[in-house]
Amino acid sequence: MDQFFRYGCQYYVAGRYGVYAAFMPVAANLHHHAIEMLLKGMLAGLISANDMKKLGHKLNAIWEVFKAMVDKPSLTQFDAAIEELNKFEDIRYPDRLLATGASMMFDITKAGATQSHVTGVSEPQFKLCLEEIDELIADIFRFSRRNPDVYLKMTMARADARQYLQRDNAFFR
Secondary structure (H helix, E strand, C coil): CHHHHHHHHHHHHHHHHHHHCCCCCHHHHHHHHHHHHHHHHHHCCCCCHHHHHHHCCCHHHHHHHHHHHHCCHHHHHHHHHHHHHHHHHHCCCCHHHHHHCCEEEEECCHHHHHHCCCCCCCCCEEEEEHHHHHHHHHHHHHHHCCCHHHHHHHHCCCHHHHHHHHCCCCCCC
């Protein structure tokens, strides 16, 4: 279980760096993996290894199992973010993007996300908000009854990693 949380934290910090470096779609894919690992970290002790394997990388399916186990209605506020992140698994390899193109946006704050709009494009659209992902990850830790400081401690040992974890992050300082 702990390894899932450790991996999830590493993906999370790498994804945050990727956002600031404008590494799209890789930054979003790293966040997909971060959320997947953290959710599976909680589920690892609660469902069988076979059931875990069946979930694969389907973030929507993993999320639904997590929400059912936690049973907190407030988690539905993240359904749209999970749905959006899930799209990035489909474009993990560039084949689909080469065929269809894409319009991608990764806002830093919720306030910025409400003001940024893309209109008049025919390509598939991908839009994420870093603040919302930070909040989602904080809630995953909270409902998993895990202390994020324990798992982020090793990641934050390097000043540059700490900088990107804490930058514009109200949840992990």
